[in-house]
Amino acid sequence: MRSVKRFSVATWSTLSFLLLLGTLFASTANAQLVDQITSPGTVCGGDLTSYGNCTAGEISVSSVSGTVWDDPWETNKTCVRGETITALTTTVTYSIKTQNRYDLLMWIGEQEGTDPRSAVAGDAAKSCVVMSLPGPFPGGTGNDVFKDIETTDQCADINGSAAATNETRDFTNIDFECQDNDNDGKADIQLLLTWSQNQNQSCGTGTGQSFPTNGANSKCDYEIVNSALDIVEPASLTLIKNTLGGDGDFNFNFQMTSGTGLPASTLVITSGGTGQLLFDELTPITDLDITELIKVGWEITDISCTGATDNGTYDFNTAPQFITGIQIAAGEDVVCTVSNTKLSTLTVVKTTAGGNGIFDFDSNKTNIGSFQIDTTTLNTGQRVFTLLEPGLDYTITETIPASGWNLSSYVCVTEGGLSTGTDDQAGTGLSGIVLLPGENTTCTFSNIADGVSAISKVTEGGDGTFDFITSIPPGPGFSITTTNGTGGISTGTIAPGTYHVTEHSAPNSPWTLVDIDCTGTAGWTSSLPTRTVELVVGAGETFDCQFTNVKDGSLTISKTTLPTGSPQNFTFTGSTGGSLSDGQTYSESGAPGSVFTATETALPDWELTDISCTNVTLSQVAITGAVGGTDGIFEPGDDTVTVTVEAGEDVECEFTNTQKANLTIIKHVTALTTTNPVVLDFDFTSDVPNFATFTLSPTDPGTDDQIVFINLTPGVYGVGENPPGADGWALTGASCGDGSSVTAIDLSPGENLACTFTNSPL
Structure with missing residues (x-):
């Protein structure tokens, strides 16, 4: 400029x-x-x-x-x-x-x-x-x-x-x-x-x-x-905007007593958390003020300038925020960095079982304060608090529930699915709740009416429906379906006595029961092998038993052939093994941490050209077989996949085989003459592996000579008669069955191709 x-x-x-x-x-x-x-x-x-x-x-x-x-x-x-x-x-x-x-x-x-x-x-x-x-x-x-x-x-x-x-x-x-x-x-x-x-x-x-x-x-x-x-010498000003929690566009104004080269206002747009503008060829500037206009949903967390004769002073306590009194001399390269953090959102959800009600909450932040949630609609209600400063120290507690209610569970989860917060030890809520920049944290408080004991289900690796058998009236059983890893049911008011709750084990179920834990005043004992909890309930006692399941991980091996539709069977060995043809699969599953392997047995007329695995998030995958190949990327020579599965992950690994091709080179002569009563040897050159040169010797016009190259990798090959025509002979034709030129024979997977060289006597 x-x-x-x-x-x-x-x-x-x-x-x-x-x-x-x-x-x-x-x-x-x-x-x-x-x-x-x-x-x-x-x-x-x-x-x-x-x-x-x-x-x-x-x-x-x-x-x-x-x-x-x-x-x-x-x-x-x-x-x-x-x-x-x-x-x-x-x-x-x-x-x-x-x-x-x-x-x-x-x-x-x-x-x-x-x-x-x-x-x-x-x-x-x-x-x-x-x-x-x-x-x-x-x-x-x-x-x-x-x-x-x-x-x-x-x-x-x-x-x-x-x-x-x-x-x-x-x-x-x-x-x-x-x-x-x-x-x-x-x-x-x-x-x-x-x-x-x-x-x-x-x-x-x-x-x-x-x-x-x-x-x-x-x-x-x-x-x-x-x-x-x-x-x-001209000066320069670089205005850098850094953002945490997202990207945005930010408006700035410039005011100065003297100097040229800066506009009255400008716009900085961030991408990937940063953005900047460069203003070069500035004349010396005195008393420069840089003001960022207010942007709803963001707060300025840092302002600094470097490289100026006077880097100015910064004001965080007024709106809009600004830098004042910057003095830029000739030749100075000044960098001003303004950092913004996107504000957070907190959603508090209340769910009830056994009825509806109005519930009181408290927080340790004045911009949240005390509030109420009414669950009169579908046994749920919520409050959303926006424009909150990100932090690690939020506390949300439910005031001692209204008469007739028990707080059965409370959990806070970030937008990315991470649990956050520490039990306040009073059984009323969580402290140390994390609000991440630009994200929403959801805290869910579940209440059960007095006299209604509960069975809760927690799942890792997905959601599902789980069947229970119980002696608690009205019996004999019930089901719990989890959403986002949690679910529950109230078993109603029960009389003093001894009761049993057993989680049903369905055949071939992908779920593993890993824990049974109860809270409340009733006595209890549990057994994982029998999947049962025994409850001893006294007068006025309550209980909430939580069954925790982890979903199995699985490995599916699939077969793809080139050309497609091949009936060829391929044998796999390993933790399960099997035989697959094109389009077929086999699967194996197990608890998180289970290790599955699959190794394909090589066939002479097929080449394993790829192994690729999908649906991998936390599971560990290694593709091996080639020298030095230990990572999850296929290299020629690899033939084995090893997968350590994690909860709920269904890893799919596709083995792709390409059928090798065959090429036949035929030498044909059209006639014998008195000049050429005997057919001579005809020499050839090629780029077929191990056959750079070869010789064909047909006996007579009715008896051709040929050579067959088997198990070639599909691709382009060249064959030529060298020299073109033996002594006394002329090369009068050279063609392939698929129309390819003999100098560029294109072999497809599984193709059997013949190319004929025809000579006539001179």
Whole structure:
């Protein structure tokens, strides 16, 4: 982003500069440029001895005037390297006391020791057209003092009987780049006067530059004004936005006392938790304030700037938040980082068994406070709290339940499925609940009416329906279906006595009962082998027994063949083993941690080309067999998969086999002649493995010779007769049964292809 400064060359009406010009046609004149000129009209061309006498035959610059420089140049006297500077308005007045001068040109440029006419070096006729600013002088033959007498180069010529006169030239809005070609630390903006000098005259010396001193139509110039700006290096500002808990778009405003290069406002969009904008080529900036506008659902957690002369101060306690007083000097690379965290959500769910009610809750956070949940609709209700600060210290407790209710369970789960929170030991809730940035944590409190004992089901690895047999009235059994790993049922009010609850074990069930645990006032004992809990219930005693099941993991082996539909059976050995053809599968399952293996027995005419496993999250998979192959990625030579299954994961591993191909090369001769009564040997070359060369020798036209290549890997092969035709024979045909060229025989999986080479006697 380039910045622009606008200025004029200054108010120069009181400055004076003169140009001494030798007479253009005087072959012996020795024209010079005067080193110092103190007032307009005092030193003139041709007056080499008396600086105070401008007479006929001379040209001088009587005045140069213009508007003042714009700020900040007027104040700082500097420009930033690479920025564009614009001269506003400059007027040059000539005092003309001569009748003969050619190619007179006044221009403004960045001289810096380099001839600005270099673009047209050696082409004097074009220099005025190309270099004249704001444009070339018009041609014509009128009474204008400045006119193109030569009518070829659009330069200003003076030739004729012009009387002494003053002529002006205006320059408006001329752009320059702030640069330092002569390494003096300054950008030199020069007002030059150029003219055409005679062949044997030197341009002379002066405060400006002189280009070539001798030669036909030499161009001479004299520096009238030189304005220099101190060059400073540009600064840069990188604005970085980091986010935790999600991505978003964030608005910023910039305000400053002085400096350029920054917009009034900008937008930073994050992706993957970060985003940034770079503003380079800044001029020095004072008192920069950066303000982030309020974005609902987010809070600023850190602000910092580095690399500035003064990195400013930061305010977290006001809205919107901002950085103030940043001071950026020339050449500084400043980085300001603003970090935001997305606010969290907490959902408290209340479920009831045995009735409905209104339940009171408390929290340790003022923005949650005390609240109620009513379960009058479908035995459930909830409250959602948004715009909460992420943290590790949230506590939610249920006030001692209303008369007639028991709090049977409470659990908090993050959006990612992780349990969070610690029992408060009072049996009323959880403390240390985690709210992650940008996520929702759900806490579920379940209540059972007084006198209603409960059986709960917890599952790992999935959900399911579980059947129970019980002696608790009304008996004889019930079912529990879990959702998100939990479920339960109230068994109702029961009389004192001894009762049994047994979880039914269905044949081939994928579930393993791993724990039975009861809470409450009743006595109990349990047995995992019999899947039974015995309850001894006294008057007024309650119980809640929880049966925990873990779902088995499984491994399914499937077979795919190329070509598809092959009836070939493939034998597998391992933890189960079996025989599979294309499209068939076999499975084995077991408790989490079970290890299953499957190894395919190789067949000579088939190649195992891939083993790939899917539905793998926590289970461990190793594909082995090749040298060094121990990971879950198939490598040629692998033939075994080993899977350690985790709860509820059904891993599927597909073994893909490609059938090898067969290729037959046939040599046929069309006839025997008296010249060729006996068939000779025909030599061949090929890229078939182990058969780089081979020979075929047919006996006669009715008895071909052939060679058969079996169990080739499908692909492209080439076969050629070498040399084409044996002595006295011509190769008259070479073709394959599937249309392939003999030099590019394309063998598909399972293909049996024959290619025939036919020779005829010459």
